[in-house]
Amino acid sequence: MAKETKQKDIIIIGAGMAGLTAALYAGRMNLSVLVLENALIGGQIANATGIENYPGHKVIAGGNLIATVQQQAESFGAEVDEFDPIERVDLTKSPKIVETEGCIYEADVVIIASGMNRRKLPLAEEAKYAGRGVHYCELCDGHMYQDKVIAVMGGGNAAVDAANFLTKYASKLLLIHRSQLKADLVSQERLKKNEKATICLNTEIKALHGDGKLETVTVVDKATGKEQEVAVDGIFVNIGVIPNTELFKGQVEMDESGRIIAGEDCRTNLPGVFAAGDVRVKEIRQLTTAAADGTTAALLAEQYLSRMRQE
Structure with a gap:
């Protein structure tokens, strides 16, 4: 017709x-x-x-x-x-x-x-963990991680604002960014003062791991090249x-x-x-x-x- x-x-x-x-x-x-x-x-x-x-x-x-x-x-x-x-x-x-x-x-x-x-997480495992630990909307999915370890990837206003919001759910929150923060200073200071938050700069996520859902991530220190595996329950991506x-x-x-x-x-x-x-x-x-x-x-x-x- x-x-x-x-x-x-x-x-x-x-x-x-x-x-x-x-x-x-x-x-x-x-x-x-x-x-x-x-x-x-x-x-x-x-x-x-x-x-x-x-x-x-x-x-x-x-x-x-x-x-x-x-x-x-x-x-x-x-x-x-x-x-x-x-x-x-x-x-x-x-x-x-x-x-x-x-x-x-x-x-x-x-x-x-x-x-x-929003730009997708550029890792081969992104599709495997999409909705099972990898997310792009903190308002939509943040409540799923009550008392869990949450990571936020990114360093701009969207990432830091997401991190500040997600501290209401997280037992621990990691902000992971490959360089220095670009968010406004008011938002940065709010996050820095939160006892739940740890800011990891010059750090990249290299790989995702978990059986059916995200359990750990491999991160690398860009200055030293040192890698470590970190336990996280969810990642919220804000990388552009x-x-x-x-x-x-x-x-x-x-x-x-x-x-x-x-x-x-x-x-x-x-x-x-x-x-x-x-x-x-x-x-x-x-x-x-x-x-x-x-x-x-x-x-x-x-x-x-x-x-x-x-x-």
């Missing part, structure tokens, strides 16, 4: 902070807006337990912040669909085509706000992210990392196609800059639509 074809003014790909902010602004301008999300609404920030650097909130859970922005967008008529994965896009056509499992959408503007995914841009390759210009090339105006090389949030090439990636991108993309998208319809 042929798929139904539907028309929208703007299709937004991704329901993180950038995408939902764009939907909020576009909806307020009486545009027909559809937000498509293949995974969890809110993206990575949905799992954050305590955000302390978003203006207007002393501390707020990521899920609560995202839910509020989603409600705002929907109150102005934006439609958010998280259960219809995208199969293909054609951004070079006019109107642009976004085909999902259930429908074919046509729109004059597409805003790409597809964000990033990969842009969700595979769908758009060959259509929009990207850099070598796979991020979309777009300036502060969020315009890509294709007319009517904008990129917002972490998926865009830029120096600073914060919640506030994602919201700013969403705002910019929506306002300039409305201008683009107005000019196009006047011609």
Whole structure:
């Protein structure tokens, strides 16, 4: 049976902070807006337990912040669909085509706000222990390790924040990173003051071991080359992210990392196609800059639509 074809003014790909902010602004301008999300609404920030650097909130859970922005967008008529994965896009056509499992959408503007995914642990045994000791979401799976030994791999804000959160469950927590910490000093100091936490720098995980589930890891001291086997019940991995841009390759210009090339105006090389949030090439990636991108993309998208319809 042929798929139904539907028309929208703007299709937004991704329901993180950038995408939902764009939907909020576009909806307020009486545009027909559809937000498509293949995974969890809110993206990575949905799992954050305590955000302390978003203006207007002393501390707020990521899920609560995202839910509020989603409600705002929907109150102005934006439609958010998280259960219809995208199969293909054609951004070079006019109107642009976004085909999902259930429908074919046509729109004059597409805003790409597809964000990033966490990088997988680069060890051969990762698949064997995925969900059986190797995890990527501390909020989802941390409770499984009550009074257990937990390791966190990584040295950025995501890793240190995860480590701080997981100390509520762990009997002992190890933060393992191959170089020096890059997280903000406030988060670092909080972890250093926790008696449960041990920070292992210039250290790498070389191998995973266990009968059916993770039991130990082999770690190596990069300075001395000394290896040792350490008992851990679970590892939470935070070693970087990969842009969700595979769908758009060959259509929009990207850099070598796979991020979309777009300036502060969020315009890509294709007319009517904008990129917002972490998926865009830029120096600073914060919640506030994602919201700013969403705002910019929506306002300039409305201008683009107005000019196009006047011609």
